[in-house]
Amino acid sequence: MSDVFAPVLRQSLTDDLAQRIRQLIETSGYGAGDRLPTIAEMARRFGVGHPTLREALKKLETLGVLDIRHGSGVYVGKNHNTLLVSNPVFVGSVSRKLLVDLIEARIPIELKSVSLAAEHATGEHLGEMRSLLAHAEENLEDDDVLSATNMAFHRQIALASGNTVLAQLLEVLSSLFQQEQRLILDIFGSRRKDHFEHVGILQALEDRDPALAVTRMRSHLEGVREVLLKWDPNATPVR
Amino acid sequence: MSDVFAPVLRQSLTDDLAQRIRQLIETSGYGAGDRLPTIAEMARRFGVGHPTLREALKKLETLGVLDIRHGSGVYVGKNHNTLLVSNPVFVGSVSRKLLVDLIEARIPIELKSVSLAAEHATGEHLGEMRSLLAHAEENLEDDDVLSATNMAFHRQIALASGNTVLAQLLEVLSSLFQQEQRLILDIFGSRRKDHFEHVGILQALEDRDPALAVTRMRSHLEGVREVLLKWDPNATPVR
DNA sequence: GGTCAGAAAGTGATCAAATGACTTGGAGAG
DNA sequence: CTCTCCAAGTCATTTGATCACTTTCTGACC
Numbered sequence: 001m002s003d004v005f006a007p008v009l010r011q012s013l014t015d016d017l018a019q020r021i022r023q024l025i026e027t028s029g030y031g032a033g034d035r036l037p038t039i040a041e042m043a044r045r046f047g048v049g050h051p052t053l054r055e056a057l058k059k060l061e062t063l064g065v066l067d068i069r070h071g072s073g074v075y076v077g078k079n080h081n082t083l084l085v086s087n088p089v090f091v092g093s094v095s096r097k098l099l100v101d102l103i104e105a106r107i108p109i110e111l112k113s114v115s116l117a118a119e120h121a122t123g124e125h126l127g128e129m130r131s132l133l134a135h136a137e138e139n140l141e142d143d144d145v146l147s148a149t150n151m152a153f154h155r156q157i158a159l160a161s162g163n164t165v166l167a168q169l170l171e172v173l174s175s176l177f178q179q180e181q182r183l184i185l186d187i188f189g190s191r192r193k194d195h196f197e198h199v200g201i202l203q204a205l206e207d208r209d210p211a212l213a214v215t216r217m218r219s220h221l222e223g224v225r226e227v228l229l230k231w232d233p234n235a236t237p238v239r
Numbered sequence: 240m241s242d243v244f245a246p247v248l249r250q251s252l253t254d255d256l257a258q259r260i261r262q263l264i265e266t267s268g269y270g271a272g273d274r275l276p277t278i279a280e281m282a283r284r285f286g287v288g289h290p291t292l293r294e295a296l297k298k299l300e301t302l303g304v305l306d307i308r309h310g311s312g313v314y315v316g317k318n319h320n321t322l323l324v325s326n327p328v329f330v331g332s333v334s335r336k337l338l339v340d341l342i343e344a345r346i347p348i349e350l351k352s353v354s355l356a357a358e359h360a361t362g363e364h365l366g367e368m369r370s371l372l373a374h375a376e377e378n379l380e381d382d383d384v385l386s387a388t389n390m391a392f393h394r395q396i397a398l399a400s401g402n403t404v405l406a407q408l409l410e411v412l413s414s415l416f417q418q419e420q421r422l423i424l425d426i427f428g429s430r431r432k433d434h435f436e437h438v439g440i441l442q443a444l445e446d447r448d449p450a451l452a453v454t455r456m457r458s459h460l461e462g463v464r465e466v467l468l469k470w471d472p473n474a475t476p477v478r
Numbered sequence: 479g480g481t482c483a484g485a486a487a488g489t490g491a492t493c494a495a496a497t498g499a500c501t502t503g504g505a506g507a508g
Numbered sequence: 509c510t511c512t513c514c515a516a517g518t519c520a521t522t523t524g525a526t527c528a529c530t531t532t533c534t535g536a537c538c
Contacts, residue, residue: 083329
């Protein structure tokens with residue numbers, strides 16, 4: 001075995017602190033939205049300096065574990081127990097190829113999710129989906145609301161699959177390039193058609209028909225893919 | 240439109256700084272492994288205090304954009320342009336269900352990847368895969384090396400797919416629960432059988448046969464899934 | 479001339495104390 | 509009862525100092 005001479009890695013105090021705060025959140029039963037002790041108090045209790053603690057908190061904020069509000073306090077984030085995080089400082093240019101790659105990666109993931117959801121969705125999941133689609137229908141003219149609602153619908157399906165990893169994959173994939181993903185509404189042509197496809201998918205889920213759900217989801221996503229492939233970035237820029 | 244009255248969100252100086260450093264990396268042509276100016280120099284140039292700059296750097300380090308080495312300098316990370324990050328401070332317990340969820344999520348992703356790789360893999364991709372499998376064959380008795388090498392093989396396939404998103408998904412999924420994913424070697428039974436399955440997959444890729452590659456990959460991953468489903472966490476704990 | 483050890487220089491890590499910016503809650507006035 | 513203002517609480521940032529680690533250079537020894 002080669003690890004006898006592995007380098008001695010010393011974890012920095014701030015990384016150590018981040019881990020301990022993370023543990024504290026779990027062991028003290030803090031849930032999403034709960035407020036932690038003040039920064040001054042935590043620095044005192046851990047016996048460290050303010051800037052050191054702030055670095056640890058910054059790390060946890062970056063990971064979505066914490067939500068730090070200036071003047072208010074430090075709160076446990078909604079996604080405090082996430083496996084994956086999307087990169088908030090991504091600087092690459094969002095080419096057509098990248099958007100096509102994204103939709104092509106979503107297709108197998110979402111087909112698996114919808115198939116599982118047809119078997120595992122609870123009444124609550126389905127109710128939430130109905131609610132989302134009702135909200136979408138009321139906002140067919142408001143692209144921001146519509147796009148966000150549609151994405152939430154897709155995420156809800158992944159949640160209903162009962163597979164934690166799939167749910168989190170949809171969470172992060174739906175947060176990538178939100179502006180550009182919203183573009184899909186423009187180039188798809190008919191918001192109503194898009195909406196009807198979502199309604200059809202929900203119907204198949206309610207009917208507990210995995211094969212039909214998969215067929216409809218595939219058709220829906222392949223339609224998105226086709227229009228993306230035909231998209232001319234110069235003719236229809238991202239607004 | 241509802242955004243006329245959207246809350247005025249003021250970005251903190253540290254988040255602003257993180258974004259600017261991120262831009263600087265791209266616009267100044269820094270590549271992975273390149274060294275940035277010293278913290279003192281950057282603080283002077285940006286006109287900010289040391290701890291503020293450090294917080295921004297911490298954020299970027301958390302995202303894998305930077306690699307900060309005590310006493311040495313600040314370097315651009317290998318994954319500086321990643322879309323997704325796996326959570327280094329995840330504290331959930333890694334149950335059998337979570338491992339099964341992970342493998343079940345990997346199946347559609349890797350089937351799609353291997354199918355695309357059969358069409359798009361370059362000679363270089365295939366050469367790298369051969370190299371990895373040769374390395375695995377030499378290390379069938381060394382679980383750490385073997386597990387890491389096997390995972391690298393899977394990632395290489397995703398890379399060869401030519402789909403950026405799939406490649407990055409495999410990157411993050413393979414980094415989750417490495418200790419526990421290594422368990423698969425124990426409970427799978429035969430490291431040699433596992434290895435032969437990998438060799439078969441590579442053969443199908445070299446033959447440019449997507450259907451065969453998919454069939455073999457599916458068989459391989461379903462085999463892993465089956466043994467995970469049968470796994471008794473009490474009988475074979477994670478070492 | 480080559481190698482090794484120690485010291486110096488460079489660089490990151492952490493602390494303490496002070497000031498500025500923001501949020502929340504309470505009191506008083508209309 | 510509602511609205512405005514102020515005080516208290518809390519986060520955000522700065523400055524300057526000291527400590528911890530890495531890298532490079534120099535000198536001694538073989």
